[in-house]
Amino acid sequence: MQKKITILTGLLxxxxxxxAQSQHRAxxxxxxxxxxxxxxxxxxxxxxxxxxxxxxGHNGKYxxxxxxxxxxxxxxxxxxxxxxxxxxxRTIVDIALKxxxxxxxxxxxxxxxxxxxxxxxxxxxxxxxxxxSRKMKVRGSASIPRYATREQQPDYNxxxxxxxxxxxxLRAIKEPLSTFSIDVDAASYSNVRRFLSQxxxxxxxxxxxxxxxxxxxxxxxxxxGEHPFSITTEISSAPWNDQHRLVHIGLxxxxxxxxxxxxxxxxxxxxxxxxxxxxxxxxxLKSAFTLLVEELRPEDHVxxxxxxxxxxxxxxxxPGNQKEKILTALNRLQAGGSTAGGAGxxxxxxxxxxxxxxxxxxxxxxxxxxxxxxxxxSNAAMERLISEKRKSGISLTALGFGMGNYQDSKMEILADKxxxxxxxxxxxxxxxxxxVSEFGGTLFTxxxxxxxxxxxxxxxxxxxxxxxxxxxxxxxxxxxxDKKDAGELGSGHTVTALYEIIPVGVESKFAQVDDxxxxxxxxxxxxxxSKELMAVKFRYKKPEGGASRLMVHPLHDTAVSLTKxxxxxxxxxxxxxxxxxxxxxxxxxxxxxxxxxTLAESAQGxxxxxxxxxxxxxxxxxxxxxxx
Numbered sequence: 159m160q161k162k163i164t165i166l167t168g169l170l171x172x173x174x175x176x177x178a179q180s181q182h183r184a185x186x187x188x189x190x191x192x193x194x195x196x197x198x199x200x201x202x203x204x205x206x207x208x209x210x211x212x213x214x215g216h217n218g219k220y221x222x223x224x225x226x227x228x229x230x231x232x233x234x235x236x237x238x239x240x241x242x243x244x245x246x247x248r249t250i251v252d253i254a255l256k257x258x259x260x261x262x263x264x265x266x267x268x269x270x271x272x273x274x275x276x277x278x279x280x281x282x283x284x285x286x287x288x289x290x291s292r293k294m295k296v297r298g299s300a301s302i303p304r305y306a307t308r309e310q311q312p313d314y315n316x317x318x319x320x321x322x323x324x325x326x327x328l329r330a331i332k333e334p335l336s337t338f339s340i341d342v343d344a345a346s347y348s349n350v351r352r353f354l355s356q357x358x359x360x361x362x363x364x365x366x367x368x369x370x371x372x373x374x375x376x377x378x379x380x381x382x383g384e385h386p387f388s389i390t391t392e393i394s395s396a397p398w399n400d401q402h403r404l405v406h407i408g409l410x411x412x413x414x415x416x417x418x419x420x421x422x423x424x425x426x427x428x429x430x431x432x433x434x435x436x437x438x439x440x441x442x443l444k445s446a447f448t449l450l451v452e453e454l455r456p457e458d459h460v461x462x463x464x465x466x467x468x469x470x471x472x473x474x475x476x477p478g479n480q481k482e483k484i485l486t487a488l489n490r491l492q493a494g495g496s497t498a499g500g501a502g503x504x505x506x507x508x509x510x511x512x513x514x515x516x517x518x519x520x521x522x523x524x525x526x527x528x529x530x531x532x533x534x535x536s537n538a539a540m541e542r543l544i545s546e547k548r549k550s551g552i553s554l555t556a557l558g559f560g561m562g563n564y565q566d567s568k569m570e571i572l573a574d575k576x577x578x579x580x581x582x583x584x585x586x587x588x589x590x591x592x593x594v595s596e597f598g599g600t601l602f603t604x605x606x607x608x609x610x611x612x613x614x615x616x617x618x619x620x621x622x623x624x625x626x627x628x629x630x631x632x633x634x635x636x637x638x639x640d641k642k643d644a645g646e647l648g649s650g651h652t653v654t655a656l657y658e659i660i661p662v663g664v665e666s667k668f669a670q671v672d673d674x675x676x677x678x679x680x681x682x683x684x685x686x687x688s689k690e691l692m693a694v695k696f697r698y699k700k701p702e703g704g705a706s707r708l709m710v711h712p713l714h715d716t717a718v719s720l721t722k723x724x725x726x727x728x729x730x731x732x733x734x735x736x737x738x739x740x741x742x743x744x745x746x747x748x749x750x751x752x753x754x755x756t757l758a759e760s761a762q763g764x765x766x767x768x769x770x771x772x773x774x775x776x777x778x779x780x781x782x783x784x785x786x
Contacts, residue, residue: 185251188218189233192254198235199768200586201255202445206230206242209485210452212594213445213586216768223452318528319363320567322628324743327621327660327668330614331679336622337611337637339630339644340409340653342599343573345558345566345582347373350740352561352584354776357783360740364566367737368626368655374733374769376652376726378410386412386604387647389711391694393659394723397731397757398738398747401664403717405657406727407694411604413650419602422458422519423475427506428491429526431466435493438584439560443525446557446589447488450523453597454478461509462487465502466494475513500543507547514551517702519602524572525557528565544575553646554578555600557592570629577606577646595767599648605698607644607706610655611637613693617685618662618715621669623745625656625734637697640706647698654730658745659691668745691715728761729770736777751781 189198197218204211205224211232214220222231224245231251233241238255245251328336346369353360381388390408397404426447434440454460458478463471473487506522514520544554554576558569566582573580579600581592592600609632614622624631636642647653660666696709720728735754738746755777762770 183224183249184221185224185231185245185249186219186221187251187253189214189220190218190252190254191238192256195254198238198255201233201235201238202586204232204234206232208482209448209489210481212449212452213590215587215590215595216772217766317361317364317561317563318565318567319361320570320629322363322366322741324741324745325624325626325628325631327623327658327666329621329669329671330619331616331681332671332674334614334616335611335634336614336624336657337609337632337634338624338627338655339632340608340610340647340655341368341627341630341645342372342647342651342653343570343580344369344373345569345580346370348584348588349558349564349566349582351772351776352582354780355584362741365737365740366626366628367734367741368630370737371626371654371656371730371733372652374729374773375767376408376410376654376730377763378408378652378726380410381412385707385709386698386700389694389696389709391711391713392724392727393691393713393715393717394720394727395717396658396747397720397735397753398745398749399658401660401666402747403659403661404727404731405659405692405713406730407610407655407657408726409608409647409653409696411599411647411649411651411653414598414602414604416453416598417455419598419649420518421515422454422460422478422521422601423510423513423515424458424460424519424601425506425510425522426460426462426488427502427522427524428462428464429466429502429524430464430491430493432494433527433563434560436560439527440491440493442583442586442589443557443559444489444491445586446583446593447525448485449586449590450593450597451478451481451484451488453594454481454484459513460484461513463502463506463509464491465505469501469505471505471509475509503543503547507550507552510552511550520552521555521578521601522552522576523555523557525559526569527560527563528558528568541571541575544572548575548577553603556580558582574629575643577603577643579646579648591767591769596648596650599651602649603646603701604649605647606701606703607640607642608647608653608696608698609637609642609644609706611695611697612657613695614659615685615688615690615692616662616679616681617688618691619659620662620664621660621666623658623668625658626737627655637695640699640704644697656730656734689714689716725761725763728757729763732758732761733773751777751784755781 189201190196191198199214199216199218201214202211203220203222212220212222227246229245231243231245233253233255235255238257241253241255243251243253346364346366349364350360378390379388388410392406393403396402428443430440456477456479459475460478461475462473463469473484476484510520510522554572555578556569556573558564569580583589583592660669690712692713694711694713697706699706732754735749739749739751758774758777762774765771
């Protein structure tokens with residue numbers, strides 16, 4: 159009898175093991191156009207009967223986790239016919255979609271596909287009539303209506319951008335030090351892309367060159383040793399002035415596998431005011447957060463706070479494996495009312511503090527168009543609020559949405575003062591990049607208060623200028639001041655900075671300054687014989703540390719020709735050059751759009767995610783617009 163029990167127990171364990179292995183297996187694949195085989199990006203891949211899904215990237219590839227062989231996947235795209243596929247035992251499911259209207263002209267079939275596509279968005283149509291008797295129950299000072307009338311979007315542009323005064327050339331003999339805080343935000347690039355994709359020129363002050371450069375991934379080596387990032391430097395001629403040189407400085411943050419990341423305590427703070435009632439705002443926001451929810455683990459927790467006239471808690475802290483519960487609360491949200499941004503931030507930080515995880519990732523993720531108009535609405539008031547809250551160890555990530563009344567300046571301040579990052583979400587692919595592909599870097603800090611200081615050798619450098627980072631420049635004495643806040647570096651993130659240098663002996667209008675009458679600066683004799691062009695110094699703190707650590711990296715005067723420089727060097731130069739053209743910078747020299755395009759095409763490289771090829775397409779579109 160005991161033997162039979164042992165055999166049955168063994169069989170039961172084998173069955174349970176097989177069943178467990180069949181759950182949550184990854185299915186990958188590529189979606190293409192049935193007529194010509196090109197990759198289809200932006201295809202929503204949803205598990206039928208659920209709110210779980212993902213979206214294909216620029217290369218048409220996707221990854222999704224299924225729980226059984228009978229799982230059905232819905233492939234939906236607004237311009238293609240809907241397809242539903244049973245996974246079976248496959249781990250790779252490639253699929254080709256036919257365009258609407260192909261094969262037959264059956265309008266009923268096309269309409270059915272369009273309706274099915276909308277259903278995969280998991281939204282409540284905002285055109286439903288106002289029903290004041292139906293409200294969601296929330297904890298807080300007020301209830302948020304479930305339905306709201308559709309408000310007209312303004313037909314005028316009230317977008318807000320802070321004025322940028324470009325960094326100028328400084329003489330190395332008088333000002334040999336350049337100090338700034340790192341910046342890994344990339345909101346400016348996606349915002350600029352939005353303008354260009356619509357055939358419009360972006361406002362000059364929307365173009366922050368360092369954010370455009372840092373939007374892209376660079377192939378820097380992973381760090382080795384005690385420090386959490388590696389340093390890469392390179393020097394060549396500047397594409398816009400062959401008499402000048404360009405210095406490329408790159409940081410590579412240590413990549414930490416998702417399963418090894420600390421537990422997350424996240425609070426989604428969502429703006430559901432009337433200004434968010436648009437397809438590229440609240441509806442896109444829901445799809446974006448759905449992608450993030452799919453990345454959560456059982457040890458992670460997420461709460462949902464909303465604000466519109468008043469703030470309320472829609473969902474208390476919920477484990478990451480209860481995805482249906484989280485998504486149901488998320489997808490019930492509708493826009494309506496004015497904006498109580500200050501009250502929303504206060505409540506979100508309170509909820510995050512109640513579930514604080516020691517040694518974990520405690521973060522408020524704000525999603526809004528930045529149009530705060532009630533409560534603590536001024537930039538100064540918001541800055542004080544966020545600066546005070548970050549001392550508790552809770553960071554802030556700001557995600558911007560929409561156009562017409564988008565407040566870029568407020569969003570940047572919130573993220574900067576909240577020890578977090580800032581991204582602009584203009585489409586679902588950008589949401590995937592920020593919240594899925596760069597999940598660790600977006601949410602998990604590996605080094606904080608990262609500062610960079612460069613000392614130039616005046617025997618070799620006549621003048622220099624930092625390209626971009628205008629709002630990140632620090633006083634030289636701030637470099638050694640551990641109380642001075644600076645930028646954060648996330649898991650796997652790269653940071654790139656560029657300096658334009660005028661060598662000694664080169665005549666330039668940017669370096670014409672009269673000699674001083676009352677003082678003279680002597681250059682050390684060894685500076686003339688030294689091979690060093692400059693010394694690059696870094697200071698950073700560990701995520702929970704109070705004292706900074708110092709790294710020093712000398713750069714030797716070993717310039718190579720532009721054609722022999724690395725692809726990363728040429729790519730960063732192309733992006734920076736395009737930024738200067740968009741800004742109509744006085745430093746753009748002889749650079750033309752055609753030169754930028756040639757430089758970018760020579761440096762496209764592997765480009766697995768397709769971001770560089772997308773930039774090249776933008777350049778080509780801009781070239782056509784300029785010729786008109």
